Amino acid sequence: MFNDIGALELVTLVILGVLIFGPDKLPKVIQDASRFIRKIREFSESAKEDIRTELGPEFKDFEFEDLNPKTFVRKQLMDGNDDLGLKEIRESFDLRKEMAEVTDAVNGRESASKDSAGGVSGGAAITAANGSPGAPDLLKKREQPAKDDRPPFDADAT
Structure with a gap:
């Protein structure tokens, strides 16, 4: 204690x-x-x-410590009982690789890594989801209008 x-x-x-x-x-x-x-x-x-x-x-083998959620999860998921294949899922998931692909997609760079199915990287997959390869990239900043240009005015919005 x-x-x-x-x-x-x-x-x-x-x-x-x-x-x-x-x-x-x-x-x-x-x-x-x-x-x-x-x-x-x-x-x-x-x-x-x-x-x-x-x-x-x-x-008769009931332990009150098993009622604690942390102990229950540790006993059921982290022990040698891998009926669901969680160990393989845990090993195949690489958070750093996933974050690098998302960062590359947001910054508009082409990721060097390919996915396990031999497909395209995360950045190209987002462009393909938008439609044709010539679709505008919505993640990039637009050009700023000149100072003399007035912004568009929508009378219905005001």
Whole structure:
């Protein structure tokens, strides 16, 4: 329970205890606190045993730690049970490569990498999705009009 308390923290707690409770009452306070913690542990263990007996023999290997979502996910997905092929998916997904392709597409550069099907890179795929190869690239900035030109006015919009 207190495995991560170092020597400095322990000394600090002792000094605080002496200052708050005084040297006369400190042993009694420590004794009462340890008795309280022991009672809570006993109550918790008896409640767990009651639940296990009520669930029946089918759940004799039931662990309450499995109810924690992190533990459940780690046990189900990260263990050797790879029924769904998640290990292959995890290994095939390269986030850096995907981000580089998206960055190249946004900046209008041609990506050097090809996808696994032998197709075109991400930037060309976006242009093909827009229609013909001569379709305007909507990701590039337009030329700014001259200072003397008035912007278009739409009477219906105002």
